[in-house]
Amino acid sequence: MPITHDQQAEIDALRSQTRPTLRAVSDGMEAHLYKAHEVLDHGFVRVIDYMGDDAAIVQAARVSYGAGTKHVSNDEGLIRYLMRHWHSTPFEMCEVKLHVKLPVFVARQWIRHRTANVNEYSARYSILDREFYIPQPDQLAAQSTVNNQGRGAVLQGQEAERVLNMLKSDADRAYDHYESMLSQDGQDGLARELARMNLPANVYTQWYWKVDLHNLLHFLRLRADAHAQYEIRVYADVICKIVADWVPVAYGAFEDYRIGGANLSGKALDCIRRMIRGEEVTQESSAMSRGEWREFEAILKG
Amino acid sequence: MPITHDQQAEIDALRSQTRPTLRAVSDGMEAHLYKAHEVLDHGFVRVIDYMGDDAAIVQAARVSYGAGTKHVSNDEGLIRYLMRHWHSTPFEMCEVKLHVKLPVFVARQWIRHRTANVNEYSARYSILDREFYIPQPDQLAAQSTVNNQGRGAVLQGQEAERVLNMLKSDADRAYDHYESMLSQDGQDGLARELARMNLPANVYTQWYWKVDLHNLLHFLRLRADAHAQYEIRVYADVICKIVADWVPVAYGAFEDYRIGGANLSGKALDCIRRMIRGEEVTQESSAMSRGEWREFEAILKG
């Protein structure tokens, strides 16, 4: 279980009393505050704080003295217009702070998104817990034979069992040795900043991650995508639901223009124009490479 | 007057009703929310929103499940330690959004601080108001004779009057012509994106500016400094007071380590060691250039 009894008590204490504020309040987000949304076997996503709501995007776009919103339909039209034309600055006016617990190999992908603020639990300073990500059997996939960085069919029977056993026993042994190296039981005990090097990349770490809405949506576009590795996608999926509750109008525009949309090349647009005119277009007559054509066909199929 | 009656009514409406939140609340900051702090002759700084407080810095540094604070004295010690050792990430966990009205030549200095989010009032889209910064007579300073980018003595009598007259009449004429170019009175009216080019750099613009506490303190260190141009320093001074109310402990550490402190070179530290041993040190025996020595003496004088 990702959250201990004491931790849950701390969370409950924070959720037990509201205070008055003059700031913009998102009711959808208040319902999420501090709660742990479980992800994978020991991970979670928790909202620690947020700034702004849908109206704050409009207010900033208009550089308003007051709330800045007009009719709801006007506001929605403006937000969709801003999203469609890549006017990113009004979306940067909303901010969210998350507490995330995640395996180290996921954290290493995540941190590549640089425009965010991060405070990670320090394994130089503190001792990590015995918590490792062990995939569910239905996630033990073979290397894809068509995509060099993807997964193929799920492993079966003995092979799956053998892999799981290795992951589990290596994690356990690594942690036993980690503890043993740190132990001062009649010894000096190795420095924590050194002992941590023995822990595998499926050990869990945690951090506070703060990001503005524009950069968060960019993260979600790449990481909630079917091509993202499953273990980061499940975090992105949870955050998508949170964002939908926080800024429903902006999230709706994001779903339409980014998640459900596609970026088409000039060549692809030419093919579409010809197809609408009734022309038969093939890869050969498209001027696209085979890879591009395959991706183009997938977009047309929907 | 920087704020019109209607704008004040919008501000009052926002300040008239609180809503409950589970988030961290800074009472010092709630008192500032939405109010216009006047700066220069037509400018202001308004707090539109904020995230976090002193406790949020501690909470992030500890990657806490709950509030994360312990005894107040512990928290203060930790915040001072973080500031002293340039651990900037916990300070990045607080964020503030300001609405600022300021002359264009000040805005041009301000925007050079890149790690912030900005939404500026668009003079392509909208028409600017007839508002120009005209310095108070005691700010009409001569070019410094010792510092290529500083001010010397205040201009006197006729010279001061002549300068003020030029600034006022040029601003007025430029705005008259701006209006006249835009006018559709029997004409087509020049595009706003073109007409704006006739307005001088003392015309006021406004923007929403959102920044984290670490980067805000860096801005304040450079812009609340005696070497900063007066017209941006007065904005920085107002923001310093706001930050002192928002995160008093962090601001106290900032005052001690950054505003009141100094960065000394290896050569300067050597001189200090010699001076404490009772040795007489001069510029010649200091290995410093004359400029460095002058700055070093100023630091020692305090």
Add this chain to the structure above:
Amino acid sequence: MPITHDQQAEIDALRSQTRPTLRAVSDGMEAHLYKAHEVLDHGFVRVIDYMGDDAAIVQAARVSYGAGTKHVSNDEGLIRYLMRHWHSTPFEMCEVKLHVKLPVFVARQWIRHRTANVNEYSARYSILDREFYIPQPDQLAAQSTVNNQGRGAVLQGQEAERVLNMLKSDADRAYDHYESMLSQDGQDGLARELARMNLPANVYTQWYWKVDLHNLLHFLRLRADAHAQYEIRVYADVICKIVADWVPVAYGAFEDYRIGGANLSGKALDCIRRMIRGEEVTQESSAMSRGEWREFEAILKG
């Protein structure tokens, strides 16, 4: 003329002698180095330095020990793949440093692209030249009646003449007064940091601007676009030509996927699928707003 005789002599001196280097060299870019490409009436773009070429993108994507390139066709396929899938980091491995002279109102748009390094000529420290952007008659456009931030028809006859006269005479008077305020002819002379506030936004400034290829292409996508203001678009157009000579393969992919391509929403993709099946689709049956539909039709028309 933007470049004085002395400046041209400095440029010629820099172009007169090559030195050996072991670094990647782009012959297309060597031909541009230091030369002033004139833009508008007094502006220019000059390449001061660059890092990398097409092969450097491939080399970084492969984290190579050596040059990292294989067959030219492989390299081109990889670069197109990276561009298509928004793998931006290999493009960040190329860098360019430009010297740009441009009107202040253009500089204010330009600087909003934050991920770049900038060193601007300081009007606190130095005195600006008497150089102002005065539009060509065919650029004196009326405010658009359909687009709040665009241009409509070109002004004619007397109205055009009147506008040009105001722009020219106001610029001249502002500069006369600027000089007069600075003058120490029997006076103290106003500080330069103050006097500059009298100059209008069409005065020229200049800066060194350094940016990586990924962020440069993002800038070009937005600023070489038909919706960008003409006065910044002409700079973007010149830079496009430079980039095409520097990294022809990357620029080709950029043209196809970004300049010639389009970002379509989920709704737009649905319409396309229906149209290809032969269905008649109208704005009413498209689920798009009128604005979206108009933009969609424009994309289909090409």
Add this chain to the structure above:
Amino acid sequence: MPITHDQQAEIDALRSQTRPTLRAVSDGMEAHLYKAHEVLDHGFVRVIDYMGDDAAIVQAARVSYGAGTKHVSNDEGLIRYLMRHWHSTPFEMCEVKLHVKLPVFVARQWIRHRTANVNEYSARYSILDREFYIPQPDQLAAQSTVNNQGRGAVLQGQEAERVLNMLKSDADRAYDHYESMLSQDGQDGLARELARMNLPANVYTQWYWKVDLHNLLHFLRLRADAHAQYEIRVYADVICKIVADWVPVAYGAFEDYRIGGANLSGKALDCIRRMIRGEEVTQESSAMSRGEWREFEAILKG
């Protein structure tokens, strides 16, 4: 050995032939290009490319048309002035691209410096080599008893041997199992993106890292510092030597103002003033906490 025969041949090929360029050339840096500087047991730092030299800092600060340098002594004075007054933008006008091979736990610290461009070798796409960092015996330090994130005495005898054996055998077993999971010997073979999670944090990774000189110096100030973890400090030390050859004047200023200098608080400056006047100052009369006083005494001792 960090570099294979084939890799060395690729490096030699790149070093074997120069090409003419009109760009600024740093002879000190040309001597480093492509060569592998060994760090730790399998790591290295290689310079892949660079932009600019000491003169380029001066040229940008002056926004020059030509080379922009004057007398060498003037240039040095200007560079020292810029460094002393935190004018960072001219230093941002130099850029360097490194190829670094390093243990994952070092990479995780390194990547926290966000203002840089990174292309890491992908363990989703490729298979990692069997290379692990195993500390030298004199680096096997105990946890510090005074500093929660530091090292104390070196481990002795049996304890040291036991730790080394655990590190070595766990790394070997983890890699054996990694290979075995990937194996398609009569099996499907686990996806590489999953198998990598079994590898400990001392496995080596590699990346291309590109950064401007200002941000590089900031990195070096924090990571070449005595409080940095030894395993990242050795990389910083190597890079310091490279930078000293690349931009010797800027590096000299950096050594004096940053590495050899200190940031003193207002309280510390007060104490220094009293000490120079001959007053005896103790921790009690200093208004500093014990931790601050200890650090202050260390600075005075030098």
